[in-house]
Amino acid sequence: DTGVSQDPRHKITKRGQNVTFRCDPISEHNRLYWYRQTLGQGPEFLTYFQNEAQLEKSRLLSDRFSAERPKGSFSTLEIQRTEQGDSAMYLCASSSTSLTGTYEQYFGPGTRLTVT
């Protein structure tokens, strides 16, 4: 079990540029989540997938954000036309629905985005 991995760990971009982040979940997990965390706050939910289906999106996820999980394994999160307010830590988590009654999510190390 190699855990959840995210790439890149850090990204600095200029305002208006597009960025894409990748998440590789724990291999046997069928659910994958994206969260965003800013300084002094807890992580905030963005969206989640069960297998390849995107089941829920937060109202925080503006039209500039899009997420995919094409084969039910890794996922990408793209931000178009970045703004300074997008600067945050983007966290990916995965979980399994095979164990009923438990809802633990396991997080990756995050991607720190800085928009200049």
Add this chain to the structure above:
Amino acid sequence: DQQVKQNSPSLSVQEGRISILNCDYTNSMFDYFLWYKKYPAEGPTFLISISSIKDKNEDGRFTVFLNKSAKHLSLHIVPSQPGDSAVYFCAATSGSRLTFGEGTQLTVNP
């Protein structure tokens, strides 16, 4: 609306003593609660969880207590160790997304 609140931004305890971190929630639909620990520049690490059908769950030095009528949960760490110094987040769910509190910075002094 802040559905999960951790009212203490920080807590400082002596090594060997008990640390008690508190969390309140407002949404009655939450039926599963979790505690995570976070070091700077890392993702949150799962610590312990509890279902709403229980009032206590214990794992080694960590115990979580749930008071459903008060919509309150707490994490007890005993004995506290310097390596426990981190930010602790409580989270709640009704089966999919996690809703997090703002976190409590725990400092365990040697």
